[in-house]
Amino acid sequence: MSEKRGFDEVAREALITLLENFWILREHDPEAYQIIRDRENALKDYVLDKLGYHLIVHRHFAKLEKIPAVPEAWMGIEHFQHPRDYALLCCVLAYLESITGYEQFLLSDLCSEVQALYPGELALDWRNYEHRKSLVRVLQFVTELKMLTVVDGELGTFGKNESSEVLYEVSVVSRYFMRSYPKDFFQFNSKEDILAAETFEGEDELLGARRRYRIYRQLLLSPSMYRSNSEDADFLYLRNYRARLQEDLERHTGLQLELYRNTALLIAPEPKSALTLFPNQKGISDIALQFGSALRQQLNEGHCKADSLGRVALTPLQFEQTVRHCKELYSYGWSKEFREGLIKHTADELLAFLMDWTFAQRSDEGDSIYFQPALGRLTGDYPQDYKNKQQTQADRDDGDWIREDNN
Numbered sequence: 001m002s003e004k005r006g007f008d009e010v011a012r013e014a015l016i017t018l019l020e021n022f023w024i025l026r027e028h029d030p031e032a033y034q035i036i037r038d039r040e041n042a043l044k045d046y047v048l049d050k051l052g053y054h055l056i057v058h059r060h061f062a063k064l065e066k067i068p069a070v071p072e073a074w075m076g077i078e079h080f081q082h083p084r085d086y087a088l089l090c091c092v093l094a095y096l097e098s099i100t101g102y103e104q105f106l107l108s109d110l111c112s113e114v115q116a117l118y119p120g121e122l123a124l125d126w127r128n129y130e131h132r133k134s135l136v137r138v139l140q141f142v143t144e145l146k147m148l149t150v151v152d153g154e155l156g157t158f159g160k161n162e163s164s165e166v167l168y169e170v171s172v173v174s175r176y177f178m179r180s181y182p183k184d185f186f187q188f189n190s191k192e193d194i195l196a197a198e199t200f201e202g203e204d205e206l207l208g209a210r211r212r213y214r215i216y217r218q219l220l221l222s223p224s225m226y227r228s229n230s231e232d233a234d235f236l237y238l239r240n241y242r243a244r245l246q247e248d249l250e251r252h253t254g255l256q257l258e259l260y261r262n263t264a265l266l267i268a269p270e271p272k273s274a275l276t277l278f279p280n281q282k283g284i285s286d287i288a289l290q291f292g293s294a295l296r297q298q299l300n301e302g303h304c305k306a307d308s309l310g311r312v313a314l315t316p317l318q319f320e321q322t323v324r325h326c327k328e329l330y331s332y333g334w335s336k337e338f339r340e341g342l343i344k345h346t347a348d349e350l351l352a353f354l355m356d357w358t359f360a361q362r363s364d365e366g367d368s369i370y371f372q373p374a375l376g377r378l379t380g381d382y383p384q385d386y387k388n389k390q391q392t393q394a395d396r397d398d399g400d401w402i403r404e405d406n407n
Helices: 009-020 030-038 040-051 083-097 107-117 129-144 156-160 172-176 191-196 203-221 233-240 242-253 283-300 316-333 336-340 343-356 373-377 384-406
Strands: 055-057 061-064 104-106 148-152 167-170 256-259 263-267 312-314 360-362 369-371
Touching: 009 030, 009 040, 009 061, 009 242, 030 040, 030 061, 040 055, 040 203, 040 242, 061 172, 083 107, 083 129, 083 172, 104 107, 107 129, 107 167, 129 148, 129 156, 203 233, 203 242, 203 263, 233 242, 242 256, 263 373, 283 316, 283 336, 283 343, 283 373, 312 316, 316 336, 316 343, 336 343, 343 360
Parallel strands: none
Antiparallel strands: 055 061, 104 167, 148 167, 256 263, 312 369, 360 369
């Protein structure tokens, strides 16, 4: 049984680990698991009080049951590409329910069972390349989560040939992937019903608890929280309890709350390897910062304006032109993919990246792109010594071309 401890620096790091990972497996990360186990009581009390979450500490794993305040597109499984992938995941999980821990099975057996379980009018056909690739993505996902272990064979060959065989072993944690629900899953009619199916300790604090949970979840799970209208009650709560929230979040997560007229977000004062942070090491994040600078300049010069919610709307053509302007200014520091690639490719990659980070969204009609106020918080440029170095290299390259032409 865990010893009763307060919420200290170690508990803070444990909370970040739980927020950033689907689960912590004792077999694969015993040190992190033991820290969570040692601080179990303090962690359970905090996440239940502030987020309405339940922390499960099992003898094989620790898992924080994370439920979003608002489901967003980026919360999907990153490598899944088609709704069929999610349907297949459910079928695979149903199949694994019938297998005891550490039992082995063949891929061909799973394929037969999944075909029988698969819903919908169109049946699965493993001769279809796209169907096989969907199953490959699903099995790669459950293997990465350590629910399955490859004993023999290679899954990649199944993508090329439906008769390929792989031997798997089931982990005991596979049964704990799905979270428990307060009633039978078939009694829910929509995702809103699922999100609303949470219990509260007392009716008197129902509204206050719901709002607190929603705000903490949005701040801790999403890159930014935006004001939805002039009467947004959640933003009023943020303003009224700003000092208390700042103190609480910094003490328990090490993150700092920034609150503006239309945006609230948490920032890390120092880079932390355990956190998913913006900007990251991808080249597209550099371009995102440069785009933020260009958009701010356009706003200051009156070429565009922000609406009442702080959003700046551009047409797809205006967005592409702004990306072209960034390329003219900064491409000397871009990776080869973006430096030599088509503007449309860079614009598409940038927009997908900004949407994943909730910095942009398309209008319902698709004729406008709204850039959220959090993007105005971010700007970037290259250091002067880097610019000088790149310009010197460019001059040398020009000289080489001149000498070649003269010869």
